[in-house]
Amino acid sequence: MINGIWLGLIVIGVVVAIFTGNVQAVTDASINFANTAVEIAIGLIGIMTLWLGIMAIAEKAGLIKGLAKGLSPIMKRLFPDVPADHPAMGAMIMNIAANILGLGNAATPFGLKAMEELDTLNEHKGVATNAMVMFLAINTSSVTLLPATVIGLRAAAGSANATEVIGPVILATTISTVSAIILAKLFGKMKRYRIENYIEKSESESVEG
Numbered sequence: 001m002i003n004g005i006w007l008g009l010i011v012i013g014v015v016v017a018i019f020t021g022n023v024q025a026v027t028d029a030s031i032n033f034a035n036t037a038v039e040i041a042i043g044l045i046g047i048m049t050l051w052l053g054i055m056a057i058a059e060k061a062g063l064i065k066g067l068a069k070g071l072s073p074i075m076k077r078l079f080p081d082v083p084a085d086h087p088a089m090g091a092m093i094m095n096i097a098a099n100i101l102g103l104g105n106a107a108t109p110f111g112l113k114a115m116e117e118l119d120t121l122n123e124h125k126g127v128a129t130n131a132m133v134m135f136l137a138i139n140t141s142s143v144t145l146l147p148a149t150v151i152g153l154r155a156a157a158g159s160a161n162a163t164e165v166i167g168p169v170i171l172a173t174t175i176s177t178v179s180a181i182i183l184a185k186l187f188g189k190m191k192r193y194r195i196e197n198y199i200e201k202s203e204s205e206s207v208e209g
Helices: 002-020 023-060 063-078 087-100 104-119 130-141 148-156 162-189 195-208
Strands: none
Touching: 002 023, 063 087, 087 104, 087 130, 104 130, 130 162, 148 162
C-alpha cells in the first residue's frame, strides 16, 4: 500500500512537471535533496552513537528494568485480560520502558514479541483483541522522556540547542498517550467495536453467502 502511494506521488509529480515544463526543476530538486539526505544521515552518525551509547549504559545499569517494575501496577489495570505472569505482560512492559527512554532499536523486538504472545491469548485469530489494540495505541503514542532521534536530527541540521525539544516532547507524548488510552477504553466498550460484534457479523455474512 505504502509503495503504491509513493509510486503514485512520483508519477503524478513527473506528469505535472512534463505538462508545466518544469522537468529540469524536478530533476534538480531530486539531486539536491538526495545530497541533503546523505549529509543529514552522515551528521546523525555521531549524535546517534552518543545517545544510543548513553541509553545502552542506562539499559545495562538496570534503568529499564526499574521502569518496568514501576509500570507493573499500571499495566495490570490497562490489560485486565492478560495474566500478570504471562510472557506478553513482560514483553509489553519492556517495550514501553524502552520507548520511554527513546530506545527505539531495543523497543521493536519487545513489541513484536508482545504481539506474538498476546496472540496466544486470542480466541479469534486474525482479529485484534482489546489488549492488542490497547498495546498498539500505547506503543504508537508512547510517552518519551528522551527523544534521541529528534535530538539527533536537530543536531545534524545545525540546531543551536538540539535538546530544547525535550520539554515539549514530554508534554506532547503524555497528552497523546493519555488520549490513546482513553479512546481505546472508550471504543472497546462500544458494541460496534467489540470483537464479539465483529465475529457475529462475519458468521452472518458466511451463512448468507
